[in-house]
Amino acid sequence: MIETESLVHRYGEAAAVDGVSLTIDDGEAVAVVGANGSGKTTLVRHFNALLEPDEGSVAVDGRDVTEHTVYARTSVGMVFQHPRDQFVSATVGADVAFGPENLGLDREAIDRRVADALAAVDMAGRGDERIDRLSGGEQARVAIAGVLAMDPDHLVMDEPLVGLDSAARESVLAQLDSLATDGTGLVVVTHDLRDLAERVDRIVGLADGRVVLDDDPASALDRLDSVGVRDPRC
Numbered sequence: 005m006i007e008t009e010s011l012v013h014r015y016g017e018a019a020a021v022d023g024v025s026l027t028i029d030d031g032e033a034v035a036v037v038g039a040n041g042s043g044k045t046t047l048v049r050h051f052n053a054l055l056e057p058d059e060g061s062v063a064v065d066g067r068d069v070t071e072h073t074v075y076a077r078t079s080v081g082m083v084f085q086h087p088r089d090q091f092v093s094a095t096v097g098a099d100v101a102f103g104p105e106n107l108g109l110d111r112e113a114i115d116r117r118v119a120d121a122l123a124a125v126d127m128a129g130r131g132d133e134r135i136d137r138l139s140g141g142e143q144a145r146v147a148i149a150g151v152l153a154m155d156p157d158h159l160v161m162d163e164p165l166v167g168l169d170s171a172a173r174e175s176v177l178a179q180l181d182s183l184a185t186d187g188t189g190l191v192v193v194t195h196d197l198r199d200l201a202e203r204v205d206r207i208v209g210l211a212d213g214r215v216v217l218d219d220d221p222a223s224a225l226d227r228l229d230s231v232g233v234r235d236p237r238c
């Protein structure tokens with residue numbers, strides 16, 4: 005479970021996140037929406053201690069993330085907006101192995117995790133391929149595999165569908181469906197709820213760093229205007 009309590013984050017004088025209290029349960033799928041600059045990325049980067057609160061607190065399973073950073077980063081996996089920025093190795097297998105290696109697992113356990121994660125994103129047997137020779141959709145899937153190899157309870161994805169062609173988009177959406185089946189919680193930051201609204205349990209809307217919408221999709225979709233997001237049904 006991820007909990008923020010009166011979370012404030014400032015860049016200089018301006019509060020990008022301005023008093024957010026939010027609870028995300030295990031296995032819950034949540035879309036975080038809002039206009040450009042509303043604070044979505046800043047908010048979710050606190051979930052695994054990539055940013056520190058200026059005020060308030062963030063806890064994962066009751067443990068404050070600034071004191072239990074390793075626990076938070078193991079429990080909450082983060083896939084960034086530009087997966088290319090998150091690769092640490094030249095080849096698929098080495099990149100996916102990086103997280104489990106840092107957990108101090110033995111080689112056999114690492115290899116098993118890498119194989120399972122690559123299978124989960126439909127990239128089984130492609131560990132020796134160079135990442136820079138993969139398509140954008142394949143790279144997006146490798147980035148997801150790298151996080152899945154950590155066996156997180158929650159996966160946070162920042163704009164996972166931006167810049168993907170329709171085949172890659174379908175492939176990432178299929179990954180989201182299989183995560184839901186596995187019971188992995190999902191937090192998706194997005195401007196565009198097309199194909200996502202039907203996949204989440206809840207939509208949280210931010211405006212000027214504050215939560216102004218927090219409801220089940222059916223109810224939230226009627227009020228997307230309040231957060232400057234287009235209704236995907238229109």
Ligand SMILES: Nc1ncnc2c1ncn2[C@@H]1O[C@H](COP(=O)(O)OP(=O)(O)OP(=O)(O)O)[C@@H](O)[C@H]1O
Nearest residue numbers: 015016020038039040041042043044045046047195
């Ligand atoms: N590193 C930074 N330094 C200074 N200001 C920042 C930094 N990162 C974000 N901001 C500012 O904080 C506010 C919130 O930004 P954030 O990226 O969290 O919003 P967002 O809702 O994710 O935006 P977008 O949809 O455009 O990605 C914006 O005004 C942004 O300009």
